[in-house]
Amino acid sequence: MAERLVIIGGDAAGMSAASQARRLKKPDELEIVAFERGRYASYSACGIPYWTGGAVDGPDELIARTPEEHRSRGIDLRMRTEITELDLDRGRVRARDLDNGGTESWTGFDKLVLATGAVPVRPGLPGIDAPNVHGVQTLDDGQALLETLKEAGGDRAVVVGAGYIGVEMAEALVRRGYRVTVLERGEQPMSTLDPDMGELVYEAMCGLGIETVRGATVTEVRTDERGRARAVATEDAEYPADVVVLGMGVRPQTALARAAGLPLGESGGLLTDLSMRVRGQEHIWAGGDCVEVLDLVSGRTRHIALGTHANKHGQVIGANVGGGYATFPGVVGTAVSKVCDLEIARTGLLEAQAKAVGLKFVTATVESTSRAGYFPGARPMHVKLLAERRTGRLLGAQIVGREGAGKRVDVAAVALTARMTVEEMTALDLGYAPPFSPVWDPVLVAARKATAAVRAAGA
């Protein structure tokens, strides 16, 4: 008789795991049942800002594989079905069919994959649950936002939080003709950068016509008589809003796992081993936005919700569930984003993160250009590197610039993975031709400056 694999969550991690397992095991060896609460499976949540902004048609374009395609490959994908309980002792999950009056039923499993994703952080403020206050994490979220944008009048939007989603959504709303205010609690937008690099993003956002308010603590969403948000209040001011978007980050969605007593990290994400098996469990795996990943630079686990990790997790889980072998060694914390033509990238540790794990370091920041300075279209870019004192090992990189800046962070990401020193990096044989780079690539210029800083700092 076939074993049964149950998967909770039908987006990147869950359905990648399902597909990979199916490649390795035929239906008569392994039955695969996947439950997805929403209306969509296997989609690119990262595309929602571009759908919102009109650059991409949605939601169909954002769907990598439809439920029907999965089913035709022998995966029993049950949409609009929420798992309400994990019963690990008896090896079963309780499912509620959201479309058929909430009928509940139990499904047994031999192997289980948790891919329950993350939910937007939604602080407990008055008015926060008004219907035109939107988080954007799932395609259903995106659909709901689009409906508000179609129906709500006015042209004022407030984005709460200026992280990746916040700045991407700010751009999307500008493209739709909104006057956009971004309220950021911190001293700079992009708290995923050091403040000095975030300052560059702040300046650029202002230049793009996005009002960015720093040090803004939101106290209330003020609603009208119909209960719809009409303004966002901070400690100091009130910002009119016909629509409010939450960009305060996400947290792992692990209530089921917590109730079942599975191990969670500081962020609430599930803890796994290198094969993505839940720690201490023989037959349960977890991946995607609901887990913590090992940060190879700090040696700590962290919660990083990112589709590229989720896909890798799914591949690894599917291989292991299917009787193969694969591991996910960890991340170095790479992220890249764009607001209008400003490219923002980071990898490794920020200054505060390095300090928090006991590392001493030097920093070096350079301004260079994406192409040879004389070449048409050469645009300024700033590169900041962190290197460990004494050893000179690269600890992190941040890049802010225009076209051609963002993906340069990959050089630092690979160097971090290989534990290179900044001095070793100065000799890297990177691609050079005038349309692509100055003769010294900006990353090499930064590596040279960081090498000098390491030497100057001495022992």
Next chain:
Amino acid sequence: MAERLVIIGGDAAGMSAASQARRLKKPDELEIVAFERGRYASYSACGIPYWTGGAVDGPDELIARTPEEHRSRGIDLRMRTEITELDLDRGRVRARDLDNGGTESWTGFDKLVLATGAVPVRPGLPGIDAPNVHGVQTLDDGQALLETLKEAGGDRAVVVGAGYIGVEMAEALVRRGYRVTVLERGEQPMSTLDPDMGELVYEAMCGLGIETVRGATVTEVRTDERGRARAVATEDAEYPADVVVLGMGVRPQTALARAAGLPLGESGGLLTDLSMRVRGQEHIWAGGDCVEVLDLVSGRTRHIALGTHANKHGQVIGANVGGGYATFPGVVGTAVSKVCDLEIARTGLLEAQAKAVGLKFVTATVESTSRAGYFPGARPMHVKLLAERRTGRLLGAQIVGREGAGKRVDVAAVALTARMTVEEMTALDLGYAPPFSPVWDPVLVAARKATAAVRAAGA
């Protein structure tokens, strides 16, 4: 009394060495005399195709630092002065002043840097020395070509050789309104790629309106009654030409070094140690296009003329001459180029190069896109990887695509430097967001396919 450093060659390697040495040693400790045969010093030769095509004004824009700037920094730079002899026994060089009737004089040195560069390969064919047949290696060469383009009538150009310079010059001439024919001896343009990847370049060049003739052996440059080239003949045909550009590569310019008995490699390039000191010599360094560099993948020395290496060599030489310490560990053979919007990149070994050094390998080629498939501006790109059999170690990467393709080769360049396996590469934490990459970066997709190929090949 100050020691005297003599530098032969005033472009990237020579003047970087001079500048770096000057930073470390004051004029009362180290006198620096640099000799440059041409009219320009410290320029970007790589910019000549863009000057020719009109994208860049020249030649001033291509000059990083003028002779006057060097002199104001305490470097005695003597322009239009050719060194005609190295007398190593007596520690002196003989210089000829090209502008003053060829007056010759001897200059003694305590330390010597050879940075004599390379010259375009110019086969001994009838008519090859006609005045409208141009190599493009120095700014003087570029100036001469520009004069021909201004003065010569007609609209037919023939480029002999379809390497980097050949394809870049073909584009430049198309931009100037020429009908361009490229004659390539090999089976594909870009012999710096494997033929299957070169085929993609061939197709693209045809699409750009560049006539590319493969398997074309040039036999003669046919001249008119004034001795000017009017056509290029191959074994099979004749191609009318109002101007001819040589793009058959370059060879190290080491006649002086050879006459002085200094060690040369198979290509004729000078051989150095890791500090860029000429092998067996205590006080002589060499760098830039006149040396062979260690290829870290094959373990052999090779001649690779590239401004980015020359600049690094100059830095290393300057540090060592100035009493500091630096090394140039070698290259992995990265190169990137562009013809119109086609980006062409490679790093590591081609199939033939890997075979030639006794490596057994598998290959994997994938077609993907530069951005998420649904994102506006996503363009196809092809990535080919070579991985060693059994170990799975990355041996080389080739990329052909449109915007966003070329610099992705840097990921492979760093991975080669770190001696990563393709399986290790599948877990690389590369920057992902829809405007920058599909959720699986094309390099990762190729690494996955190569990993499967390594496994399939077995032991």
